[in-house]
Amino acid sequence: MAKMSFENHIMKQFDEELEEIRTRLMEMGGKVEQQLKNAIRAVSEADSKLAEEVILEEQRVDDMEVDIDEACILIIARRQPAASDLRLVMMVTKAVNDLERIGDEAKKIANHAVILTEQSGSSNGYPEIRHIGNSVIRMLENALDAFARFDADAALRTIEEDEQIDLDYKTALRELVTYMMEDPRSISRAINLLWVIRSLERIGDHAKNLCEQIVFVVKGKDIRHQR
Amino acid sequence: MSPANTDKPSMLKKAAAAKGMPMQNLEVDDHQVTVGQSFSDNAKMTMRNINVFYGDNQAIHDVSIDIAKNQVIAMIGPSGCGKSTFLRTLNRMNDTVEGCRVEGDIRMDGENLYAPKLDVVELRARVGMVFQKPNPFPKSIYDNVAYGAKIHGLADTRVDLDEIVENSLRKASLWKEVKERLHQPGTGLSGGQQQRLCIARAIAVSPEVILMDEPCSALDPIATARIEELIKELSENFTIAIVTHSMQQAARVSHRTAYFHLGKLIEVNPTEQVFTMPQHRLTEAYITGRFG
Numbered sequence: 001m002a003k004m005s006f007e008n009h010i011m012k013q014f015d016e017e018l019e020e021i022r023t024r025l026m027e028m029g030g031k032v033e034q035q036l037k038n039a040i041r042a043v044s045e046a047d048s049k050l051a052e053e054v055i056l057e058e059q060r061v062d063d064m065e066v067d068i069d070e071a072c073i074l075i076i077a078r079r080q081p082a083a084s085d086l087r088l089v090m091m092v093t094k095a096v097n098d099l100e101r102i103g104d105e106a107k108k109i110a111n112h113a114v115i116l117t118e119q120s121g122s123s124n125g126y127p128e129i130r131h132i133g134n135s136v137i138r139m140l141e142n143a144l145d146a147f148a149r150f151d152a153d154a155a156l157r158t159i160e161e162d163e164q165i166d167l168d169y170k171t172a173l174r175e176l177v178t179y180m181m182e183d184p185r186s187i188s189r190a191i192n193l194l195w196v197i198r199s200l201e202r203i204g205d206h207a208k209n210l211c212e213q214i215v216f217v218v219k220g221k222d223i224r225h226q227r
Numbered sequence: 228m229s230p231a232n233t234d235k236p237s238m239l240k241k242a243a244a245a246k247g248m249p250m251q252n253l254e255v256d257d258h259q260v261t262v263g264q265s266f267s268d269n270a271k272m273t274m275r276n277i278n279v280f281y282g283d284n285q286a287i288h289d290v291s292i293d294i295a296k297n298q299v300i301a302m303i304g305p306s307g308c309g310k311s312t313f314l315r316t317l318n319r320m321n322d323t324v325e326g327c328r329v330e331g332d333i334r335m336d337g338e339n340l341y342a343p344k345l346d347v348v349e350l351r352a353r354v355g356m357v358f359q360k361p362n363p364f365p366k367s368i369y370d371n372v373a374y375g376a377k378i379h380g381l382a383d384t385r386v387d388l389d390e391i392v393e394n395s396l397r398k399a400s401l402w403k404e405v406k407e408r409l410h411q412p413g414t415g416l417s418g419g420q421q422q423r424l425c426i427a428r429a430i431a432v433s434p435e436v437i438l439m440d441e442p443c444s445a446l447d448p449i450a451t452a453r454i455e456e457l458i459k460e461l462s463e464n465f466t467i468a469i470v471t472h473s474m475q476q477a478a479r480v481s482h483r484t485a486y487f488h489l490g491k492l493i494e495v496n497p498t499e500q501v502f503t504m505p506q507h508r509l510t511e512a513y514i515t516g517r518f519g
Contacts, residue, residue, distance in 0.1 A: 009516050080475055082502050082514045220504030 014079050021071050021092050025099075028064040029144040032099045035061065035106040036140065036203065040133035042113035043196055044125050051117070054110035061103035065096045087220060091213040095147070098206040098213075102140070105199040105206075112192045119189055128172040129196055135165050136200045136207070143210040152218040155211035165204040172197050262506045263496035264483075267295035271436060271466040272317060277331035279312055279321065286312045290331075290492040292485060294436070299458060299467045301481035301498065303474060305513065308487040310470045314438050317468065318354035319347050335436070352379050355429030359441040361421035363413035363428075368405050371413040371424055372396060375432040391431055399427035400457055419450020426457065430465075437461065439469040443476065455480050474514050478502045486510045 009015050035054055042051035072093045075081060081089050139161045146154035176190045176197075212224050270293035279287035287309045294300050294317075302310040312321065319340065321327045333340045340350060352375065363371050372392045373382075382388040392409070396402040401423040405416070413424050422442060429437055439458070443451040458467060458480045471477050477484050477498065484501040486494045486509070494507040505511045512518055 007517075010518065011516060014516065079516075082474065082478070083505050083511050085515045086503060 011079075014085075017071070017075050017079070018085060018088060021068055021075065021089070024064070024068050024071070025092050025095055026144065026148055028061065028068065028096060028099050029140075029147070031057075031064065032061055032102050032106070033137070033140055033144065035103055036109075037137060039106040039109040039113065040129065040137070040200075042110055043116060044130050044133070046113075046117045046120075048114045048117040051110040051113035055107055058103055058107040061100060065100040068096045069093055084217070084220075087217045091217045094213050095210055098209045102203050102206045105203050108199050109196050112196050116189065116192050119192070126193065128175060129193065129200070132165065132168050132172060132197060132200045135161065135168060136203050139165065139204055139207045143207045143214070146211060146214050150214070150218050152215045155214040155218075159208050159211045162204045162208045165201060169197060169201040261291070261492045261495060263494045265292045265492070265495045267293040269295050271296040272333070272335045274316075274334075275332040277313070277316060277329065277333065279309070279316060279330075280328040281324070282326040286490050287316075288490045292492060292495055294466060294468055295483065296466055297462060297464065298482040299462045299469060299480055300483045300485060301477035302468065302470045302485050302487060303472075303477050303513070304487035305518070309490040310485075310487045311440055313487065314440055314468060314470050317436070317438055318351050318356060320351075320356065322347065349379075352432040353434055354436045354438060355432065355434035356438045356440070357422070357425050357429055357442045360445050361418060361425050363416070363421050363424050365412065365414060367410045368413045368416070368424060369409040372427050372431045375428060379432050381432065395427040395431040398430050398461065399423045400453060400460075401427055417450070419446050419453060422446060422450065422454060423457065426454075426461075430461075434465065436466045436468065439467065441470055441472060444472060451476070474502070486513065488513070
């Protein structure tokens, strides 16, 4: 049998539309990743100006979500995608939702950065937040990377990282409780930090969702709720 | 510009570097075996090692498959893949084609359909067929439906015949539209109505299996929707095999889907699997519109 190429659709426009939502999802991922990095830096460096910027930029993330969703709906209406195309379009509509939620959490972190900066003026760099923050950033980067390469194995490996983040979250929680017991004057500040850590933990969950969706696109297997 | 945006271009570069999705499914070679679930525990018809030739030209290569009772099976594939030829082996329509030779074992409820003493006229009553273009006889609506019942001696009295005609037209969802004009010519109906008349005609002789060869390709979307609805209803009492060029139609009406390619049966699987996660690379390429 002659060798055939299945890379492209007969209808070229369809290829372009799929490529377009893929590129825009990556763009949104990059934007959200940057929001997260800036939010964490705003907390650890007590930079309320940077925090304000994150809060303002959240609107951009929301707009991207709406735009990409609209493009997906158009593809479904026009092309009735099937098989891997269908899985890709469905994945993208879910992924933008998770990315938008990550954007929300980044904004919440930025809000707390403003409050924390007002409360104490300077910071000790909050090592616990930097630690979890770095893990979460790495996890999100790996998830987006796995999507860019349609790499299901990398996505599965990235899912594993969430366990360590959950562990670190619990450890940090205990630490904060200890501070609060030792020095009741720290309670207000500790609660703000607690919200930040909570947001980071949630971002880890959303990154995990992204990875599950990547496995679904590539392998056609739904691995949600199996652990 | 804040240092914020430095990472974005690299993300885009990554996306650009990995164009297109890797296809993880099988490669195809000349010794292809069918993947998926070709066989059924509840088979109405069984076909084993079917080869069909038109003269020297082999149209079907070693196809084995079961057609399950009271289910709809859809045959899909690009033009010339052999799906219609295959359908026609099921009621020996190919007998009428000169130079056509069918090899292999085809059975319905265990009975060999190619046995020399088998009555082909009776077989075609048990395995009815609906064609691409509606082809009512140039007779009245009533006679179109009554014709088969009469020759097969299914009705003893006029009352019996009336009942068969009414029931068949009801099952084909045409009764309400034609009950006032049963004695007008069938050819005066709209295309969609004519096709339902042909289905009523097929049903009237109480077939066990109904074969449909692109039954909607000459119809508008509304008439198509009616026929599809009808196929779903009929599958409760009949076994149906349908050849269609519309993949969405296959996805909507069938329980199982069989994908043919160059005379070979490539994949048979539950329809919901074929359209979300086909097992074979060729099936994937065809249903996503990458060739055909």
